[in-house]
Amino acid sequence: MNILTRLTIAATLAVTALGASDASATDITFYYPIAVGGPITKVVDDYVAEFSKTHPDITVKPVYTGSYQDSIVKAMTAAKAGNAPDVAVLLSTDMFTLIDDELIEPYDAIAKSESDQAWIKSFYPAFMENSQADGHTWGIPFQRSTIVQYWNKDAFKAAGLDPEKPPANWDEMVAFGKKLTKRDASGAVTQWGLEIPSSGFPYWLFQALTTQNGAILANQDGTKVAYNDPKVVEALQFFADLSQKHEVMPKGVIDWGTTPKDFFEGKTAMMWTTTGNLTNVRSNAKFAFGVAALPSKVRGGSPTGGGNIYIFKSGDKARQAAALEFARFLSTPERAADWGIATGYVATRPDAWQTDAMKKYVSGFASAAVARDQLKEAVAELSTHDNQRVTKALNDALQAVLTGVKPAKPALDEAQAEATRILARYQP
Amino acid sequence: MLNRLGEFASTVIAWLFGLIWALPLLYAIWAAVHPSAFATRFDLLAPLTLQNFGRAWAAAPFARYFLNTALLVLGVMAAQFVICTLAAFGLARWKFFGSGVLFALILVQLMVTPDVLIMENYRTLQKLGLIDTLTGVGLPYVASAFGIFLLRQSFKSIPKELDDAARMEGASTLQTIRRVYLPLARPVYVAYGLVSVSYHWNNFLWPLIVTNSVETRPLTVGLQVFASVDQGIDWSVICAAALMTSAPLMIAFLLFQRAFIQSFLRAGIR
Numbered sequence: 273m274n275i276l277t278r279l280t281i282a283a284t285l286a287v288t289a290l291g292a293s294d295a296s297a298t299d300i301t302f303y304y305p306i307a308v309g310g311p312i313t314k315v316v317d318d319y320v321a322e323f324s325k326t327h328p329d330i331t332v333k334p335v336y337t338g339s340y341q342d343s344i345v346k347a348m349t350a351a352k353a354g355n356a357p358d359v360a361v362l363l364s365t366d367m368f369t370l371i372d373d374e375l376i377e378p379y380d381a382i383a384k385s386e387s388d389q390a391w392i393k394s395f396y397p398a399f400m401e402n403s404q405a406d407g408h409t410w411g412i413p414f415q416r417s418t419i420v421q422y423w424n425k426d427a428f429k430a431a432g433l434d435p436e437k438p439p440a441n442w443d444e445m446v447a448f449g450k451k452l453t454k455r456d457a458s459g460a461v462t463q464w465g466l467e468i469p470s471s472g473f474p475y476w477l478f479q480a481l482t483t484q485n486g487a488i489l490a491n492q493d494g495t496k497v498a499y500n501d502p503k504v505v506e507a508l509q510f511f512a513d514l515s516q517k518h519e520v521m522p523k524g525v526i527d528w529g530t531t532p533k534d535f536f537e538g539k540t541a542m543m544w545t546t547t548g549n550l551t552n553v554r555s556n557a558k559f560a561f562g563v564a565a566l567p568s569k570v571r572g573g574s575p576t577g578g579g580n581i582y583i584f585k586s587g588d589k590a591r592q593a594a595a596l597e598f599a600r601f602l603s604t605p606e607r608a609a610d611w612g613i614a615t616g617y618v619a620t621r622p623d624a625w626q627t628d629a630m631k632k633y634v635s636g637f638a639s640a641a642v643a644r645d646q647l648k649e650a651v652a653e654l655s656t657h658d659n660q661r662v663t664k665a666l667n668d669a670l671q672a673v674l675t676g677v678k679p680a681k682p683a684l685d686e687a688q689a690e691a692t693r694i695l696a697r698y699q700p
Numbered sequence: 701m702l703n704r705l706g707e708f709a710s711t712v713i714a715w716l717f718g719l720i721w722a723l724p725l726l727y728a729i730w731a732a733v734h735p736s737a738f739a740t741r742f743d744l745l746a747p748l749t750l751q752n753f754g755r756a757w758a759a760a761p762f763a764r765y766f767l768n769t770a771l772l773v774l775g776v777m778a779a780q781f782v783i784c785t786l787a788a789f790g791l792a793r794w795k796f797f798g799s800g801v802l803f804a805l806i807l808v809q810l811m812v813t814p815d816v817l818i819m820e821n822y823r824t825l826q827k828l829g830l831i832d833t834l835t836g837v838g839l840p841y842v843a844s845a846f847g848i849f850l851l852r853q854s855f856k857s858i859p860k861e862l863d864d865a866a867r868m869e870g871a872s873t874l875q876t877i878r879r880v881y882l883p884l885a886r887p888v889y890v891a892y893g894l895v896s897v898s899y900h901w902n903n904f905l906w907p908l909i910v911t912n913s914v915e916t917r918p919l920t921v922g923l924q925v926f927a928s929v930d931q932g933i934d935w936s937v938i939c940a941a942a943l944m945t946s947a948p949l950m951i952a953f954l955l956f957q958r959a960f961i962q963s964f965l966r967a968g969i970r
Binding site: 556 | 736739740741758759760818819822823826831905908909912913921924925927933935
């Protein structure tokens with residue numbers, strides 16, 4: 273026997289031995305994006321460390337995957353090459369895309385015990401609207417949000433408004449906005465009444481307006497949209513009028529990322545943004561501020577937003593069971609409360625709000641509960657098959673109207689035609 | 701007199717353009733050394749601080765990321781130099797069947813953006829077992845069409861007589877390449893090296909997709925933790941992080957400025 277053969281045999285034995293010792297532990301990979309500031313990777317690492325303490329037979333490898341956009345690209349690339357993550361946090365609106373590509377496993381297929389079934393039912397129904405389709409549950413709410421309005425109480429006082437009373441409906445919003453918009457001697461605006469951001473994903477904020485006007489943008493199965501419904505056209509006209517006719521909001525596209533900064537610096541007296549911003553506003557606003565549910569027109573309401581936990585198909589029973597175990601661990605009432613406090617997202621289940629930590633947090637900071645209370649009126653975030661392209665049609669129309677390039681009706685007719693064309697192949 | 705006036709005007713205009721070009725950088729420096737309350741407010745008396753750099757440094761394991769990025773860009777550049785030199789020499793000096801077609805195929809690669817190939821590249825690396833390794837991040841880039849094209853053109857412009865003279869002295873092919881072609885194409889190497897290093901220093905999507913651990917991820921992936929879309933943007937920390945991560949490149953450029961600019965002029969890349 274020469275040296276080479278001996279080495280080969282030794283190596284083979286070593287590999288077999290390693291493989292055998294590996295078989296007793298299950299390794300799973302967890303992809304997660306970060307959409308809020310702060311040391312979030314550390315919080316996630318701590319969760320994983322805690323999990324491995326109580327589950328020594330499962331090893332979780334947490335992988336930070338950038339923004340939501342980057343995360344879906346990474347997860348889908350890896351999954352299609354046969355290297356899928358076992359658990360991933362991705363946008364709730366990515367659900368149809370993931371189903372169409374047959375990448376994710378429905379929870380009801382793996383979570384069969386009675387306690388598993390009860391667990392699936394334990395979340396706020398508004399969050400489950402974006403998590404269920406075709407009679408299956410595909411996602412479990414993790415970092416979810418709604419849109420709320422923030423107002424600067426000092427600016428309200430200065431404008432002669434009641435600082436404790438935010439606008440309750442559209443008319444009040446315009447009236448307050450006119451009082452709050454301040455101009456200097458040359459006519460340049462020094463303080464705007466309101467900012468509703470319209471960069472990046474304008475459809476989400478716009479969906480709040482359509483909801484309040486009584487329109488629903490897409491059906492539950494994600495096969496039809498109603499972009500040119502008269503109520504939607506009316507909502508878009510109002511969105512454009514805020515800057516073009518009433519002049520209470522800056523003209524053109526308002527940047528999502530810098531809107532909170534404008535609020536801190538007094539460039540706008542009111543803003544609409546996610547509850548995920550709460551912790552940020554709380555630590556940066558140098559004035560008294562308030563948080564309230566959005567104003568109403570025919571009804572109140574906001575779309576939900578944010579990320580769900582998905583379990584990917586791996587064809588390996590043990591890994592899927594471990595993935596389920598980890599998903600359940602991440603969504604216990606205590607952890608949902610902890611994650612909500614750390615990030616500002618809405619804790620995803622009613623019993624999370626009954627935990628001691630959450631009770632203490634809310635008693636010191638009542639604004640934290642606003643988004644939860646708004647859930648009663650919340651609707652599913654716009655999500656369809658081929659979601660990216662269908663929402664892009666609407667985004668393009670919105671920005672064209674807000675920048676004054678097109679009137680509302682023809683822009684939305686065009687978006688509807690484009691969306692109908694894309695969705696044609698998904699019709700039953 | 702008129703001549704001097706013209707010269708003066710062109711100097712002023714050059715300074716003006718230079719200033720406009722430098723504004724984003726100047727702003728980044730301003731935002732990075734002031735508390736975030738002053739990020740968009742210009743006040744000469746604003747208090748100076750280095751805190752933003754501290755916060756940026758603590759937000760991700762940047763020391764490790766610096767090492768990874770340095771290993772990656774240097775490794776990729778070294779591999780590119782070897783492969784592109786040999787390929788370019790073959791295409792420039794040897795006549796063989798199908799060399800024209802081969803060169804055309806290489807040029808076709810220039811038209812394809814790397815992002816289109818992410819899926820296929822990932823599959824290949826998966827089969828090779830190179831997912832989540834620095835080699836995996838760099839491998840798809842080592843046979844660079846741009847590098848081959850650039851070096852082939854410059855090798856072609858080197859007089860054949862020099863090559864012949866080296867042969868007469870008894871030099872082998874590799875010796876000829878090293879003694880004749882490399883020194884004469886030096887400006888092209890410097891220019892191409894700079895393009896390659898800055899591209900891979902900034903590359904983001906591919907490294908993000910193909911890596912999973914701190915040990916293999918480059919700086920750009922670390923920077924991404926500041927893009928907190930749900931929460932608005934803290935310009936001060938972002939600017940501090942951006943300055944910090946681009947500093948080595950900027951310092952290197954300033955040090956070797958003269959050599960770089962001359963190389964670019966000679967190599968004809970602008």
